[in-house]
Amino acid sequence: MPSLVSYIIVSAALLGIGIYGLSVKRNAIRILFAVELIVNAANLNFIAFARYMNPPTVSGQVIVFYSIAAAAMEAAVGLALILVAFRLNSTIDVRKLNKLKG
Amino acid sequence: MDLSVPPDITFVVLTTVTLLAAVMALQAKELIYGAISLAISFIGIAGFFVSLDAPYLAMLQIAVYVGAVVILILFTIMLVRREEADKDEAGETGESAAGLWLAGLLAVSIAGIAALAGPNLPATPPPANLPVSELGPVLAGAYPVPLIILALLLSGALLGALVLAKVDR
Numbered sequence: 001m002p003s004l005v006s007y008i009i010v011s012a013a014l015l016g017i018g019i020y021g022l023s024v025k026r027n028a029i030r031i032l033f034a035v036e037l038i039v040n041a042a043n044l045n046f047i048a049f050a051r052y053m054n055p056p057t058v059s060g061q062v063i064v065f066y067s068i069a070a071a072a073m074e075a076a077v078g079l080a081l082i083l084v085a086f087r088l089n090s091t092i093d094v095r096k097l098n099k100l101k102g
Numbered sequence: 103m104d105l106s107v108p109p110d111i112t113f114v115v116l117t118t119v120t121l122l123a124a125v126m127a128l129q130a131k132e133l134i135y136g137a138i139s140l141a142i143s144f145i146g147i148a149g150f151f152v153s154l155d156a157p158y159l160a161m162l163q164i165a166v167y168v169g170a171v172v173i174l175i176l177f178t179i180m181l182v183r184r185e186e187a188d189k190d191e192a193g194e195t196g197e198s199a200a201g202l203w204l205a206g207l208l209a210v211s212i213a214g215i216a217a218l219a220g221p222n223l224p225a226t227p228p229p230a231n232l233p234v235s236e237l238g239p240v241l242a243g244a245y246p247v248p249l250i251i252l253a254l255l256l257s258g259a260l261l262g263a264l265v266l267a268k269v270d271r
Binding site for chain 1: 124143216
C-alpha cells in the first residue's frame, strides 16, 4: 500500500483544484462543484489518517459519515438557493448577484 | 488487499482518474458534462475509500454523492435555462492567473509540509481488521448526540429546501 504522504498529496491537489474553482468561477453551480471537491479532499484525509493510526480506528469513518450527510444537505439547500436566485434575477452569475451592494 | 494487480498501480490509476475528472468538472464547456465529471471524481474517491479498508464509506459515497447530489445538480442544471447555465466566462486573465497561483501555492505548501514530515509519518499501514459491524456501536454508542443532531439538521435542511424552492402563486 502507498504511504500516508501520497494520500495527503492527492488530497492537497484536490483541495487546490477546489480552491481554484472557488476563486475563479462565476457560475454558482460550478462554485458548488468546487465546494464538493474540497469536502471530498477533507474526507479522504480523515479516512487515510484513521487507517494509518496504530492501532487503526473507525472514528475517522464515523466523522466522514457525518461529513457526507452534512455535505448532502448543504448541496440540497445550496441548489434551492440557486433556483431562487435564478427566479428572482434570471442569472446565476455570482458577479451579477450584487443587490445587497450599497 | 489481495487484488491481482499491484496496489501501487491501483493508486496511480485512482489518482489520475480522480484529479483529471475534478479538473474536467470545473473546466468542461457544458455544465452537464461538468456534473458527470464530478460524478466520476466522486467514484474515484470511493475507490480510495475501498483501498483504505472503508468499504461501507465507499458505498455511502456512491449512494449519496453519485446517487443523490449529482442527480440533484443535474435537475437544477435542467431547471435553470440552458444558455444561462452554460455561460461561464472565466473573467479577466489576471483574475484567473491569481486563482491559479493561490490554489497552487496552497496545494504545494501542504504537500511540501507532508513531504517534509514524511520520515515521521507511517509508510505502511498497521495490519487492520475493521469490520463494518464495528461502525454501528461507535456511531450509536460513542457518539449518540451528534447522530441525533444530524437527524434534526437533516429534517431542517429538507424543510428549508422545500420552503426555498416553493413557487408562490
